[in-house]
Amino acid sequence: MTESTTTPEPSPAPPGPQETFAALALAPPLAQALAVLGLSHMTPVQAQALPSLLAGQDVIAQASTGSGKTVAFGLALLARVDVDLARAQALVLCPTRELADQVSTVLRRLARFIANLRVVTLCGGVPVRTQKPALQAAPHVVVGTPGRILDHLARSNLELSGLRVLVLDEADRMLDMGFLESITAVVEQAPSARQTLLFSATYPEDIRALSRRLQRDPVAVTVDSVVSRADIEQTFFAVEPARKLDALAALLSQHRPESALVFCHTRNDVREVSAQLARRGFSVLALHGKLEQRERDEVLLRFANKSCAVLVATDVAARGLDIQELSAVVSWELPTDPDVHLHRIGRTGRAGRKGQALALCSPFERERVAALERAQGAPFRWGELPNLDDDRPTRPPMTTLVIEGGRQDKLRAGDLLGALTGDVGLPAEVVGKIDILVRHTYVAIRSDHAERALKGLRAGKIKGRSFRARVLK
Known part of the structure; x- marks a missing residue:
């Protein structure tokens, strides 16, 4: 692991940052992606961190899930990627597969107008060999859990000599889950001349110690307690x-x-x-x-x-x-x-x-x-319980359907939406989230239209092919 030559305490972020993304003078592809996503105003952590992030400084930010941190470090690392260089230039380490998937989704949305930029997710739960082809395609951004990243490094499927940005997301959780040794081994293979970004919901001494070992003169960002x-x-x-x-x-x-x-x-x-x-x-x-x-x-x-x-x-x-x-x-x-x-x-x-x-x-x-x-620092509000014998369960507004086909079948969200609104004849507003995995696709349909959607998918075709479909229970 790269040691800093000095171990100063992080300097505070500069006061008074702008509140809109327009003030940041982002590259047009990133600005266009933000506009499509409907993002115009920054969250507190974005407003405090992005000027330093985009300037290439190391940053340690106390920010939890839902604070907007992923967009913050996503914009920063995408701004530094050169798509003409076929090598891993940014690495995001996450404690869980779910978080890694969420981070990858956000990064792909932010990079939608950057031609030929490739993001790969590397986590456990699937055989290592099935992930090797994605690495052979030379992704620019790698997101994954420390153990699986280390596994690919050990097999020479991945190398980090061209790394420009290293992100540790939910670093406190990674330490809680015993990933310090794996993080250490991964960072030892990264160049010392890099930008290191550390995000943590809490700021205990072990996180400060990790920052001192990995970062150089980091800017500290702290948002108000929830x-x-x-x-x-x-x-x-x-x-x-x-x-x-x-x-x-x-x-x-x-x-x-x-x-x-x-x-x-x-x-x-x-x-x-x-x-x-x-x-x-x-x-x-x-x-x-x-x-x-x-x-x-x-x-x-x-x-x-x-x-x-x-x-x-x-x-x-x-x-x-x-x-x-x-x-x-x-x-x-x-x-x-x-x-x-x-x-x-x-x-x-x-x-x-x-x-x-x-x-x-x-x-x-x-x-x-x-x-x-x-x-x-203040007393809590105490409430009176309602009638304990009056159950009135809420029924969910949506029903999830499973289609037995996914990325390996070249399915895209637009294909599903087109089949449902075109062939089946559903109004677009009754179709909710569409999640496309390797072998399966999940689509949320408003419950009062779910039966019609299921029958239509079973009877019809998507991209000229028939797929099995069922209700997820």
Whole structure:
């Protein structure tokens, strides 16, 4: 690993950055991509970090999922890529496959008007040999998990001599998951003359130490703590343990969130809570560490597609989960670590939308409440529980269909949209997210049109071929 010759504390970002992307004088392809994506005003982390990022400086930013950090470092690394050089010029390390996929998606959208720029994602869950052809095509940007990146380096499938930008995304999570040794081994193969960007939701000493080892005179960027955001309404509810499930069902019935993420401490709690909610008629899925990768992918797709209203998950399983329009977060039990609480509630109330953060508190959790209040510096708001015997489950607005074909069949989102709106005759507004994977494609359809869409896809053709289709359950 490259050591800095000096270890100064990061200097603060310059004050008073511009608030619009237009002020940055970006290259036309990047400016055009932002316009197509409907992005004109910067988030706080983008406004503070981008001037330094685009100037080629090292940056350490305290920013969590949903802060806009991916667009920030994405613009910076794409600005430095030379598509005429057929080599890896930017590397983004992520703690999970889900986050790596999300980062790659954002980068491809930002690079849509940069001709011939190639982005590849390298994560576990698939054989190493299946990823080798993508590397032989000489991608300019590589996104992946440390272990799989190191594996390809060891096999000489990937080399980093031309690396210009190194990004560590959710660095604190990577350290928590034991990736320090892998990160060290990867960085040892990168040139010392590079830009290094470190993004972390928290800023403990091990992150500072990592910054001192990897970065040179980094600019520090810190956005306000999520607890001070006016777009998140936190409410705590006192409840006896025996009535906790009744209280959860009552709150979901009262607030009727289109999408709610319920956090539990253990895998057993996740299974039990999700099963009990399902028995009461709620549209609910469970997310925990024992799911197979395909099962996990489909759970996340259904939740992101709004074809499932409630997701029950452990904190570990939800790492890297980035749902832009999450209506509510519910804590089945309070975490002992205030940072975990901040990460939970920071998943709602994004992009100018109001979010609900609800917590169920048993009598034995009063000390945890006090600790969280001390961390916030203000008392929490306590609410009255609604009628605990009045379940009114919310049904999801969308249904997810699976088509047995994907990128290997050269399918594109436009092909699916054309088949659904042209051949099947659906209005475009009833078609939601389309996710195209290697062998499968997932498309969200408004539930009242799902049966018609399914019949049409089964009877018709896409790009002149017939594909099997089914409802994802």
